[in-house]
Amino acid sequence: MKKLTGIAGKLTIGVILFGILLGAVCSTVGYIEFTAVLEQQYNDSAYEIAETARSILNPDKFAQYLETGQADEEYENILARLDVLTDATNVTFIYVARVSEDYKTLTYIYDTVNSSTGFARYPLGYTASDLDEKHTENVIKIMTVGGRAEKYLYSYSKESGAHTTAAIDVKNSDGEIIAMLCVEKPMTRLENARSTYVLHVILWTLAAIILFIFVYSVILRRTVIKPILTVTDEAKRFAETNIPSENLLKIGQRDEVGILARAVEKMETDIVEYTKNLTAITAEKERVNTELSVATRIQANMLPSIFPAFPERKEIDIYATMNPAKEVGGDFYDFFMVDERHLAIVMADVSGKGVPAALFMVIGKTLIKDHTQTGKDLGEVFTKVNELLCESNSEGLFITAFEGVLDLVSGNFRFVNAGHEIPYICKKDGGFEPYKIRAGFVLAGMEGMRYKGGEMQLEVGDKIFQYTDGVTEATNKENELYGMERLTAVLGENAALPPTELLPKIKDDIDCFVGDAPQFDDITMLCLEYKARMEV
Numbered sequence: 004m005k006k007l008t009g010i011a012g013k014l015t016i017g018v019i020l021f022g023i024l025l026g027a028v029c030s031t032v033g034y035i036e037f038t039a040v041l042e043q044q045y046n047d048s049a050y051e052i053a054e055t056a057r058s059i060l061n062p063d064k065f066a067q068y069l070e071t072g073q074a075d076e077e078y079e080n081i082l083a084r085l086d087v088l089t090d091a092t093n094v095t096f097i098y099v100a101r102v103s104e105d106y107k108t109l110t111y112i113y114d115t116v117n118s119s120t121g122f123a124r125y126p127l128g129y130t131a132s133d134l135d136e137k138h139t140e141n142v143i144k145i146m147t148v149g150g151r152a153e154k155y156l157y158s159y160s161k162e163s164g165a166h167t168t169a170a171i172d173v174k175n176s177d178g179e180i181i182a183m184l185c186v187e188k189p190m191t192r193l194e195n196a197r198s199t200y201v202l203h204v205i206l207w208t209l210a211a212i213i214l215f216i217f218v219y220s221v222i223l224r225r226t227v228i229k230p231i232l233t234v235t236d237e238a239k240r241f242a243e244t245n246i247p248s249e250n251l252l253k254i255g256q257r258d259e260v261g262i263l264a265r266a267v268e269k270m271e272t273d274i275v276e277y278t279k280n281l282t283a284i285t286a287e288k289e290r291v292n293t294e295l296s297v298a299t300r301i302q303a304n305m306l307p308s309i310f311p312a313f314p315e316r317k318e319i320d321i322y323a324t325m326n327p328a329k330e331v332g333g334d335f336y337d338f339f340m341v342d343e344r345h346l347a348i349v350m351a352d353v354s355g356k357g358v359p360a361a362l363f364m365v366i367g368k369t370l371i372k373d374h375t376q377t378g379k380d381l382g383e384v385f386t387k388v389n390e391l392l393c394e395s396n397s398e399g400l401f402i403t404a405f406e407g408v409l410d411l412v413s414g415n416f417r418f419v420n421a422g423h424e425i426p427y428i429c430k431k432d433g434g435f436e437p438y439k440i441r442a443g444f445v446l447a448g449m450e451g452m453r454y455k456g457g458e459m460q461l462e463v464g465d466k467i468f469q470y471t472d473g474v475t476e477a478t479n480k481e482n483e484l485y486g487m488e489r490l491t492a493v494l495g496e497n498a499a500l501p502p503t504e505l506l507p508k509i510k511d512d513i514d515c516f517v518g519d520a521p522q523f524d525d526i527t528m529l530c531l532e533y534k535a536r537m538e539v
Contacts, residue, residue, distance in 0.1 A: 022212035042167060042190070049169035049188040050151060052092045057184050059084050060099065062175040065112050065182055069101065072128045082113055089115040095166060096187040098125070099173060102146050106139055108132050112182060138170075145172050145183055165190040230260045234267055245278065247271040305365065307338055310503060318411045318537045319346060322502035323529035324510065326473075326522070333360025334471045334525035335368050342377045344411050344537055350423065350469040350529055351404035363400045367392060367446065371406060381406055381419035385446065385454035389421075392447035402446040405469055409461065411537035416467070419456040421446045424472060427494055431464025435494035437487065466502070467531045468494060473524035477513050480520045485513055502530035 059081055068078060089097050095117050100109035109132075114125040125131065134142060141152035149172040166187045173182040237250050251268040254261055312321050323336045333353030341347050349371055353360040370388045375381070384406070392402070405426065407418035418426075422445035427435040438459070444452050461467070470490075477485040493512045497505050506528050513526065 019212065019216065022208070022215065025208075045167045045188055045190055046169065049094065049167055049186045050171070052088065052094055052097070052188070053169040053171050053184055053186040056085060056088055056097050056099075056186065057171060057173060059088070060113075060173060060184075062173050062181055065099075065101070065173075065175070068112060068127055069110060074127055078127075082115065085113055085115040086118075089117050090119075092188075093117065094186050094188045095120055095122075096185070099182050099184045101182050102134070102142060106142050106146070107134055109134060109183075141170065142183065145170055146180055149174070149180055226256065226258075227260055230254045230256060230264060234260075234264050237271075238267060241271050241274075245275065247275055305368070306335060312338065313340075316411075318533070318535045319409070320502055320532040320534055321346075321348070321530070322506055323527070324506050325525060325527040326510070327525045328473070328522045329356050333364055334473065334527035335364045336469075336527055336529045337368055337372060338529070338531075339372060339375075341375055341408060344539075345377060345408050346411060346531075347372075347375050347406060347408045348467070348469070348529060348531055349404065349406045350471065350527065351402050352423065352471040352473075352525070352527070354401050356525075359398055360400065363396075363398070363402070363447075366395070367402045367404070371404065375406065375408070381408065381417055381456040382454040385419050385421050385443075386452065389446045389448075389452050389454070390450065393450045396447045401448040403472075404446055407467070407469075409531070409533065411533075412539055414461045414463070414465075414533060414536065415458060416461050417456055417458045419443070419454055421454060422448075424470060424475070427468040427491075428459070429466040429468070429494070429498050431462060434498045435466070435468060435491065437491070461533045463533055463535055465533050466498075468505075469529050471525060471527040473522075473526040474509070474513065474528060476524060477517050477526065478520060478523065479517050485516050489516065502532055505530050 061077060061081065064075075064077070068074065074082075085097050089095075097113070097115045098111060099113040100111045102109060108130055111125040111129045111131070112127065114129070116122045116124045138152075144150075145152060152168075152170045167190055169186040169188070171184050172180045173184050175181050233250060233254060237248065241247060247268070251264045251271075254264040256264075306325060307323065310322055313319060321338055323338070325334055325336060327334070333355055335349075335351050335353075337347075337349040339347055349368070351364070351367060351371075353364045353367065355363075367388070370391055371384065374384045374387050376384075385404070401422075403422040403424075405418065405420050405423040407416055407426075409416050418440070420440055421443045423442070425440055425442070426438050428438045429435040440457055441455070443454050475485055475487050475490055489512070490509070493509055494505075497508045500508065509528060510526070
């Protein structure tokens with residue numbers, strides 16, 4: 004079954020079917036042409052016999068014979084000569100008859116029968132309805148115009164088999180058509196010849212098909228099947244070992260099979276090379292992922308992440324979170340004690356994402372913390388940090404930043420803003436409201452920038468909420484932004500919660516809004532609550 008369903012089997016079956024079809028067509032065409040030629044020869048031969056028989060007749064005495072019904076010596080002599088002609092030419096019948104006016108009956112004048120057939124002859128004056136309706140047209144033509152029948156006359160009977168009939172007119176001395184002479188010639192030899200021809204054609208066709216299939220199979224196997232099997236086996240072997248070989252190079256054909264072999268050979272080489280490259284790339288990717296994982300941990304460790312941050316301090320409660328969009332982020336927050344009575348908070352966002360932003364974040368965070376000192380104006384701090392960042396900013400990054408310093412004794416809150424989002428302030432027993440302050444220019448954006456700070460007075464129970472634009476610009480699948488209006492609403496609903504509970508509520512609301520949409524920006528938040536004044 005496998006051989007029949009393979010390429011060789013399908014091609015062989017196709018050739019056999021084509022050979023049978025071709026043999027059938029050739030046999031049919033040859034049979035038709037051969038039969039037509041032989042039938043014409045038989046018919047021409049019958050007409051020659053008919054012309055000979057007509058030359059023997061004496062048509063002027065036909066009327067006398069039919070009126071009297073008596074045959075004379077001349078009649079007998081003519082009949083005898085017709086008998087001899089019938090046997091000599093091996094025809095079945097030669098007869099002369101008068102045709103009725105309606106062309107349906109014959110009145111026999113002469114009727115001869117081949118002695119080998121055993122048929123009885125019709126006597127003089129015998130009338131019979133022997134005319135076939137399909138021959139009426141030819142009979143009318145013969146009896147009115149004369150000459151031969153225009154169409155080939157063919158008849159078949161169980162008794163005498165197939166016959167061809169030659170029919171011609173018989174005229175008297177006045178040129179009047181008075182009778183019709185017919186010669187029926189048996190076509191037995193034609194039938195035998197046709198059967199022999201068909202048998203020979205079939206045998207020769209089968210022999211030709213068998214010979215062709217043998218030669219074709221040999222050529223097919225050498226030029227198509229064997230190379231294709233080599234390609235198939237090589238493909239299976241390569242799939243199991245992933246090691247190329249030189250088997251395909253042995254196929255030197257320049258046809259489609261050869262092109263296929265060379266293509267598979269090149270594919271094997273390319274796959275091996277690709278596998279090597281993929282292995283190297285995978286190893287490199289794993290190394291990068293490992294380094295990114297380390298960088299993520301380093302970045303996380305750089306940001307204050309232990310809460311409560313100042314368990315010994317009853318004056319404040321602070322909590323912050325960062326969710327990077329990539330393995331490492333550009334957002335950062337910080338909080339630290341400047342001295343015993345001053346707490347600094349920082350919220351910043353580096354332009355860009357990933358490792359470059361994270362590295363720039365480290366620099367910015369370090370510079371801001373290092374330059375924040377007791378009694379130093381925060382505007383001067385950002386002015387100095389901006390100068391230092393501009394000196395080493397080859398990548399063209401910038402930072403939006405907000406820094407505030409809370410005096411734990413007085414509640415005075417000094418701040419500076421470099422292009423960052425404005426904070427939210429929540430007064431005791433009130434709700435969160437955005438605190439509008441002058442934004443200022445971003446850090447590392449331009450040299451020579453001067454920054455000015457501001458201040459506000461916080462009372463015990465007040466809260467400060469600061470964030471990055473990843474909060475308000477969080478986007479859902481419909482490309483809708485989370486926005487300040489929704490942030491204000493969720494802050495208002497949870498204003499009474501402490502910072503450690505407030506920030507998770509906001510993050511849950513953001514996640515609910517975003518749904519399955521991917522996170523495009525870092526989400527960073529910080530909340531500071533001034534709980535009590537520091538005693539001096």
